[in-house]
Amino acid sequence: MRSPASSRRRKAGRLPTGELKTRLHQSLARDLGTKIVSGEYQPGESLPGEIAASQSHQVSRNAYREAVRILSAKGLVESRQKAGTLVTERDRWNILDPEVLDWALSTNPAPAFRDSLFELRSIVEPAAASLAARRRNEQDLSAIEAALDEMRAHAPDSPEGEQADERFHESIFAATGNDILSRLANIISASVKFVAEYKREQRIERDTWPDHRDLFEAIKACQPERAHQAMLGLIAHARDDIERAPLARKMRRSDRREG
Numbered sequence: 001m002r003s004p005a006s007s008r009r010r011k012a013g014r015l016p017t018g019e020l021k022t023r024l025h026q027s028l029a030r031d032l033g034t035k036i037v038s039g040e041y042q043p044g045e046s047l048p049g050e051i052a053a054s055q056s057h058q059v060s061r062n063a064y065r066e067a068v069r070i071l072s073a074k075g076l077v078e079s080r081q082k083a084g085t086l087v088t089e090r091d092r093w094n095i096l097d098p099e100v101l102d103w104a105l106s107t108n109p110a111p112a113f114r115d116s117l118f119e120l121r122s123i124v125e126p127a128a129a130s131l132a133a134r135r136r137n138e139q140d141l142s143a144i145e146a147a148l149d150e151m152r153a154h155a156p157d158s159p160e161g162e163q164a165d166e167r168f169h170e171s172i173f174a175a176t177g178n179d180i181l182s183r184l185a186n187i188i189s190a191s192v193k194f195v196a197e198y199k200r201e202q203r204i205e206r207d208t209w210p211d212h213r214d215l216f217e218a219i220k221a222c223q224p225e226r227a228h229q230a231m232l233g234l235i236a237h238a239r240d241d242i243e244r245a246p247l248a249r250k251m252r253r254s255d256r257r258e259g
Contacts, residue, residue, distance in 0.1 A: 026067075026070070028067035029070040031057070036077070036087055037107065038107035046083065074097050075088060076093055098189075118235065125188060125235060130224040131177070132219050133219045136175040147165075147171055157196065165192050173185040215231055
């Protein structure tokens with residue numbers, strides 16, 4: 001029989017000990033990982049020692065060690081005897097790991113990194129859209145259309161709108177019927193999330209729904225070339241939104257001064 005005390009803890013919404021520990025070291029891994037990919041910790045630099053780090057982050061030494069193991073598995077750090085835990089060279093980072101990519105995009109990445117990501121999207125996504133137009137079935141169409149309807153129902157800069165946008169792109173990858181290609185959907189979702197958040201921060205209000213609708217219609221009509229071109233256009237518009245953000249911000253400042 002469960003004790004009254006354990007029932008009160010469940011009612012209070014407390015997490016089980018194991019889940020709490022998992023969240024602690026995952027949160028710490030994100031914090032350290034973000035500092036690494038942002039350049040706060042440079043390649044060859046040592047991370048803080050285990051005792052000092054666990055004290056400064058107010059976590060157990062076990063939680064710190066688990067966080068370091070996560071970073072090591074992603075190629076961001078390595079442990080050396082007598083040297084401690086060192087940040088590895090950038091070419092060893094698993095930058096396509098969804099978490100690493102998310103960390104990199106959350107720190108106002110350099111234009112060169114953003115350009116590389118858009119180039120990747122311009123190569124992969126149009127091909128995926130073309131395949132989806134050839135291979136989609138009714139279930140695939142329903143998933144893509146449901147995400148499109150959700151995008152229409154919510155503001156583009158709302159969490160619901162952003163999540164629907166991500167599902168739209170993920171559903172297209174699923175419709176390709178290519179399991180290996182579908183693994184890239186997480187990378188694309190991270191980029192879509194970044195674009196949406198960046199546009200919200202910069203107050204760029206262009207409605208992307210017509211671009212997504214045109215792409216859906218091409219896939220629905222089984223027109224691979226049209227789907228390919230529609231996806232290229234969608235990505236080009238997203239890239240243009242990012243690149244014109246500094247100019248838009250400058251114009252807003254000028255308007256405020258004149259007012």
